[in-house]
Amino acid sequence: MTTTQGNTPTATRPELVTIGLMSGTSLDGVDAAILTTNGTDILRHGPSLTVPYTPELRARLRSLLDKATTLSADDPLIRDAEQALTDIHAQAVAALCHKAGKSVPDLIGFHGQTILHEPGRTWQIGDAARLAAATNTPVIHDFRSADVRARGEGAPLAPLYHAALLRNHAPPVAVLNVGGVANVTFIATDGTILACDTGPGNALLDDWVHQHTGQSYDQDGALALKGCVNDAVLERLLDNPFFARPLPKSLDRLSFHKGMAYLSDLSAADGAATLVAFTAEAVARTPLPEQPTEWFVCGGGRHNPALMAAFAQRLSGIVHPVEHLGWDGDALEAECFGFLAARSLLGLPLSLPTTTGVPHPQTGGRLTCAGLLPDRMRACALLIAEQTATPLIRTGG
Ligand SMILES: Nc1ncnc2c1ncn2[C@@H]1O[C@H](COP(=O)(O)OP(=O)(O)OP(=O)(O)O)[C@@H](O)[C@H]1O
Numbered sequence: 224m225t226t227t228q229g230n231t232p233t234a235t236r237p238e239l240v241t242i243g244l245m246s247g248t249s250l251d252g253v254d255a256a257i258l259t260t261n262g263t264d265i266l267r268h269g270p271s272l273t274v275p276y277t278p279e280l281r282a283r284l285r286s287l288l289d290k291a292t293t294l295s296a297d298d299p300l301i302r303d304a305e306q307a308l309t310d311i312h313a314q315a316v317a318a319l320c321h322k323a324g325k326s327v328p329d330l331i332g333f334h335g336q337t338i339l340h341e342p343g344r345t346w347q348i349g350d351a352a353r354l355a356a357a358t359n360t361p362v363i364h365d366f367r368s369a370d371v372r373a374r375g376e377g378a379p380l381a382p383l384y385h386a387a388l389l390r391n392h393a394p395p396v397a398v399l400n401v402g403g404v405a406n407v408t409f410i411a412t413d414g415t416i417l418a419c420d421t422g423p424g425n426a427l428l429d430d431w432v433h434q435h436t437g438q439s440y441d442q443d444g445a446l447a448l449k450g451c452v453n454d455a456v457l458e459r460l461l462d463n464p465f466f467a468r469p470l471p472k473s474l475d476r477l478s479f480h481k482g483m484a485y486l487s488d489l490s491a492a493d494g495a496a497t498l499v500a501f502t503a504e505a506v507a508r509t510p511l512p513e514q515p516t517e518w519f520v521c522g523g524g525r526h527n528p529a530l531m532a533a534f535a536q537r538l539s540g541i542v543h544p545v546e547h548l549g550w551d552g553d554a555l556e557a558e559c560f561g562f563l564a565a566r567s568l569l570g571l572p573l574s575l576p577t578t579t580g581v582p583h584p585q586t587g588g589r590l591t592c593a594g595l596l597p598d599r600m601r602a603c604a605l606l607i608a609e610q611t612a613t614p615l616i617r618t619g620g
């Protein structure tokens with residue numbers, strides 16, 4: 224059946240080969256994935272890869288998080304970081320095209336690096352015009368601002384992608400992404416898509432492990448598995464009004480940072496075990512209207528056996544990594560931003576009242592074709608004219 228969502232009936236929409244690029248709150252690098260989609264259906268998954276940040280760039284970005292509220296977009300600290308960050312994204316696109324044996328995709332979805340996320344304001348850095356010129360590909364970026372301007376949370380944005388993946392799966396079911404921050408997409412028995420950030424993912428644990436061992440994360444949960452949960456500290460960490468707040472809701476990477484002071488008397492191993500329990504218990508306390516029968520876990524946290532054991536212990540319902548469904552849990556967020564880029568181009572919603580609290584289904588993202596070579600520019604103009612009423616925003620070039 225042909226359905227109409229946005230401007231173009233589904234049956235006549237083009238197949239777009241997208242590259243989605245996500246650099247998440249863990250600050251570990253750029254994930255890149257190829258996805259073919261018409262903005263509604265996921266037609267083909269392509270290859271994916273990760274380009275890690277250098278320790279120097281990671282440290283630079285980490286220090287920007289602490290200063291973000293005091294910086295303006297034209298501050299040299301931001302400009303310099305944006306250049307370095309964008310060039311790594313361009314490298315990721317080139318490496319992925321090489322891996323896939325493709326020249327260039329139709330469209331890139333460039334999330335950018337979140338350096339600040341608070342009520343009424345969200346800030347992802349990255350230079351979309353530089354990326355478009357470097358890759359000779361139209362780029363959709365700035366995915367979250369339209370939702371925030373419309374009084375939504377601006378996050379999470381993965382739910383419509385998760386819902387598209389789960390279209391034929393029996394509800395109630397949840398996808399849990401455990402990145403720096405953790406977020407859930409819940410499909411209720413009646414098909415409603417609910418979502419929110421649940422609490423910390425790996426970020427607090429990463430910071431704790433870095434402070435105590437110099438490593439950037441607790442590989443295979445080795446440290447946490449040696450420790451014991453301190454229940455008194457855990458309850459203090461959970462004594463935060465965020466957990467009782469109804470959905471939808473979202474978080475900054477640093478939202479729970481002050482709570483790290485409660486761990487000061489714990490050994491490295493007990494602190495790690497307690498932070499693992501904090502992540503899992505925060506998910507368990509998420510006020511969902513009914514309990515999922517199955518949880519599918521994606522993001523780097525699913526590689527941590529201590530975390531997976533804590534989810535299995537504290538959540539009702541069966542807990543699986545998303546590989547159980549044949550998905551790639553390391554590529555999912557990058558694929559999501561390819562999917563959302565296609566939706567943006569077609570003027571389709573990226574968020575719903577039940578996923579970000581935005582009053583109406585909301586599209587978003589901005590398109591730049593800056594610096595494209597003339598042939599490519601013509602091909603893009605035709606595609607855009609055929610498929611959408613989205614205005615072509617030319618940011619230079
Ligand atoms: N083998 C492993 N053992 C333990 N933890 C791991 C392992 N592999 C990855 N991780 C954890 O996963 C994190 C990276 O997760 P991911 O790539 O999903 O983050 P992200 O993309 O920044 O997330 P988000 O955007 O969702 O916040 C690492 O910082 C680390 O904590």
Ligand SMILES: CC(=O)N[C@H]1[C@@H]2OC[C@@H](O2)[C@@H](O)[C@@H]1O[C@H](C)C(=O)O
Binds near residue numbers: 248404474
């Ligand atoms: C503001 C921001 O970048 N939020 C990220 C972050 O990382 C996980 C969680 O917090 C989620 O809300 C979101 O990313 C995913 C991709 C999302 O929008 O669904």
